[in-house]
Amino acid sequence: MVREQYITSTEESGAPAAVLDYIYKIGIYGWRKRCLYLFVLLLIIILIVNLGLTIWIMRVMWFNAEGMGYLQVTADGVRLEGESEFLFPIYAHEIDSREDSALLVHSTDNVTLNARNANGDVTGSVSVGPGHAQAFGQHLNVSSNTDKTVFYADAKEAVVGTGKLRVTGDEGALFEHSVETPxxxxxxxxxxxxxxxxxxxxxxxxxxxxxxxxxGNVEAQASLDVILHSTEGLVVLDAESVRLPNLFKGIARTSGDSQGLYDMYEVCVCPSGKLFLSKAGVFSTCNESQEC
Incomplete structure (x- = not known):
């Protein structure tokens, strides 16, 4: 507030005469002043609330110089401790677990891992759903921790690299084509x-x-023929006794004195390899049979 005083002189006496004081008030008064103070007070309250919320968020999210809570930013990338939930796709060059724990990827629907090229096209994919697991790619290679191929598959062949393939199903294994195994x-x-x-x-x-x-026993059953064939060697049946219980009995062409000498038989072999029984006599009776 500034006060200004004006002094004038009369024409008669020449003495200055005091003039009434005029006061000019400069500033904000009245309801404007109260609104200004209220607005400033409101800004201070908002500032204090924001500062408190910021401190609370930092305490809850565990912000620190290395990262945010279980999420730490290192020179090799990002390190995440504990369990985390991702609501959208995650892109990473490599995902590793700790040395003393396993890496668990869990989803209520399915888990899909995609590999893309420079153009963004999917070149390989692995999808694990509630009822099936599906892999897509040029080839599938499963290796052990010693970089030994355990299983390999592509469009031409599938290779099992382990020393032993074990099938535990009650029905065994079903092969539609040939199988090569030692x-x-x-x-x-x-x-x-x-x-x-x-x-x-x-x-x-x-x-x-x-x-x-x-x-135990070795049994070979067939609805038609059982063929044992050796191209350059022999077929050896090495056992204490070799039995052919259902061998066919041949019929002699003529009845001679040699037939029916004893109730004994001899095994005859035809040039075609057919075996049959013939009544034993003093001499061989195979030639007298009409089975060959």
């Missing part, structure tokens, strides 16, 4: 069965086929 072995105290319900079953090897049962 050994087929059953589990201890269980039978090994090779079966072809509608077609033929063939076992071939350049150095022979070895069939062995350590504590």
């Amino acid at each position: 050994q087929v072995k059953a589990e201890p105290l269980k039978d090994l069965r090779l079966e072809s319900p509608t077609r033929s079953l063939s076992m071939e090897a350049p150095r022979g086929v070895h069939v062995k049962a350590s504590s």
